[in-house]
Amino acid sequence: MNKPIEWKITAQDGEARTGILRTRRSEIETPVFMPVGTQGTVKGVRFEWLEEEMDAQIILGNTYHLFLRPGVEIIRSLGGLHKFSTWNRSLLTDSGGFQVFSLTDLRKLTEEGVEFRSHINGDKKFLSPGISMEIQAALGSEIVMVFDECAPGKAGIDQTRKSLEMTARWAERSKNRFNELQETGMDSGFMSESSAVAGGANKLSGRQALFGIVQGAGHIELRRESLEKTVEIGFDGYAIGGLSVGEEKSVMYEVLEFLAPKMPQNAPRYLMGVGTPEDLVEAVTRGVDMFDCVLPTRNGRTGSAFTSVGKINIRNAKFAADSEPLDVNCSCSVCRRFSKAYIRHLYQAKEMLAAILISHHNLAFFLDTMKKVRQSIKLGNFGEFRRDFLNKISEGESEDKSTDV
């Protein structure tokens, strides 16, 4: 039977690799950064810019948020998240697990699932592996994530082991329910083989793909165990969960260094919820292919811009008459046109255009960084690119500090 996605390595430089991920709706070059569209919109940035200027081929949608509002009935009645939101390229949906464990007051965690209260109106709600798969089928995303439990970053070994064992049982239940839903045509994003995007020798099934999630916090041995269990169940791709949740940076890099090379070579590796541009480059170095993070848009709303010489905050008074763009090395439509002085004025004047422009630039910067990462891997000089990229950022940021008097 044809597969729902196809992923092929196109170049390798150390552990870093480039590839082409083909889904029924788009062709994605990896390593890829996926903008986060929590509630069916990438905050403050119209799809037109993501499509035409940034050429984003995949974005995220959040099961937890969309489950609570507008609700599955509405989205299903309007034909799924693609039709509802008008985003016609690939979608990856998370399982809702992470949000339930981080955003809400937990009511009760059982083997069956999680009962919790909505952060919007306090309503009692229930999520389980099966329900998460049903919601994600109604959303019709190209890539579905298993429903997992995410232990706190600093959880002890016993708590973490218990958690990853539960995650493994939930992964199996997720997969079973997922398969049933695919068989019974509950996936609103289904495309017949003939209408799925062309390119590549093999036809795709037109169905959703399912990714497993490796947990285990900062405990190397537990990570190995979780990986084994997850691979044994078998998925279309493998994600690393439970990093960047409060632990030290060095722990994240250690786990990645240990884990990524042991993950299946011929499936995409997805590091969930990470991170800064530096994190992305460090994770690619260790063999990761896919990323998502709210930082570009969240920081955009607080006036913080990522640049090739480090992070700057537009509120800084030194930008009041600065006629240069956010990043002189960036060629996005914001940097081609607007000055720091103008954007700072918008921010000070509480104009939403400030958040719109900085979020746009930040996303463009993240996507452009991944493009440069891919180019350098293909050219075999990723190591040099990485050194250079990280140096410029750390030099810029230390210089910035010394002039902030």
Next chain:
Amino acid sequence: MNKPIEWKITAQDGEARTGILRTRRSEIETPVFMPVGTQGTVKGVRFEWLEEEMDAQIILGNTYHLFLRPGVEIIRSLGGLHKFSTWNRSLLTDSGGFQVFSLTDLRKLTEEGVEFRSHINGDKKFLSPGISMEIQAALGSEIVMVFDECAPGKAGIDQTRKSLEMTARWAERSKNRFNELQETGMDSGFMSESSAVAGGANKLSGRQALFGIVQGAGHIELRRESLEKTVEIGFDGYAIGGLSVGEEKSVMYEVLEFLAPKMPQNAPRYLMGVGTPEDLVEAVTRGVDMFDCVLPTRNGRTGSAFTSVGKINIRNAKFAADSEPLDVNCSCSVCRRFSKAYIRHLYQAKEMLAAILISHHNLAFFLDTMKKVRQSIKLGNFGEFRRDFLNKISEGESEDKSTDV
């Protein structure tokens, strides 16, 4: 000597007329609706959309707001409001008078000018005809407005007469200072004759134009007096101030019906701060050529959309699963793509994209309405257009009420 602007009537249908207004920076077909860019940005709508999709040729900037923040020094040091904001088409700046009288705690009104406290930080500030002209020269707008006093809509005859006499003396002082500033090259938007936009037989001076303002509230006789005084001083165009400030609609239409036809035939007539789509059509009927209003963007932020069948509020639960666009008769990029259900979801979820999309549609609807107005005047069937346009809105709105149970 060449003139700063040129305006020619191209067609007439009753009192309604179309024309071409040529400034040093763009060619504007009238009747025209000018989007309001209070703080150097049209709230929530990137210039790219105004330029490319809506083809807006002129927007407003607010002297009062820009004077307080970022301040004249910053804008002058960055080359004026065009360079600062990157809006390279025409700008009209108001004088700051209206805001001083409506937004702030007045400290003291004297013959010299107005002392007031900033609404941002309480700083003591002073505006006068001369200072307003200096600020508008630093901003470098194509069209400068005289500094006027705007009496409350329901002011009695004595108060209104006193006010319009002051306005006339201030208009004269405005003009004198304006001329000095033009002579001494203080206009940051100056363009040499050769670089000003082409088209039309006559060369333009490359300087700013100055519009006078007719006051007089709802008192017909005082309107006539104010008009005479203003025309006697002599301006490049004439505005009607002090309407839509709390008086009855019928009063506004009466004043317009009386006043507009008596205004100079060969200069553009600008109705300040008005109004709804219906108001615009009614004012064109009475001979008005130019409009500005914050309604499209202000209503956009509260979920209210203007459509060809009347105003709707996207919060209404009946739109929860409505797959139709805001206005089925609108061809803007928002209506071509997004459903009411999706935009309602964005609004309910407090996503800024809701305000972005509704503001965009509203502006597109206003500009498109003016385009249809111009077409029908040229074709000689403006009366029919008007009847039809107003009927559809009032029918739509009464139907809407009857289904709101």
